[in-house]
Amino acid sequence: MYLVLIAWIYVAFMMAIAEATSPVGSLLGAAFTFLLYGLLPMSVVGYIMGTPARRRAIKAKEAAEREQALAANGIQNAGGDDASVAPNAHGEASGHTIAPERKQP
Structure with a gap:
């Protein structure tokens, strides 16, 4: 890269x-040549x-933060995948326990 x-x-510097x-050239023209043909496009x-590379660095940082958060909560990911290892850690029922009522129009 x-x-x-x-x-x-x-090449732009040589130009x-x-x-x-x-x-028939000038220093101002040389400066613009270097900026517009060299620095700006590159x-x-x-x-x-x-x-x-930036995308990989962001994903690595997020994974490190996720591992740190899991370690702080006392949850360890034994499988090594990104799935949750403790879906019912609080011992509570998932979802709503009471079905919602429909309102009459």
């Missing part, structure tokens, strides 16, 4: 140097190419 970014920045040393490409 970084090889492509470094190579493109190098900027050519612009600055050209008889920042977008770097952000897009880094998306999978």
Whole structure:
């Protein structure tokens, strides 16, 4: 990933140097050449190419927080999967114990 970014920045830098040393070029044109052909596009490409790594980091952080919360509550996940291991930890019936009544119109 970084090889492509470094190579493109190098090419844009060489273009900027050519612009600055050209008889009809200027330093301002060289700066804009480097910014618009080099830094701006490569920042977008770097952000897009880094998306999978950011996604993996977020999932790892969430998994670590989940494990920490389970350890703090005294619940251990023996199966290793993301399913709940203690669905009825409080000993209460699941759902409502009294059926709701329909209102008459």
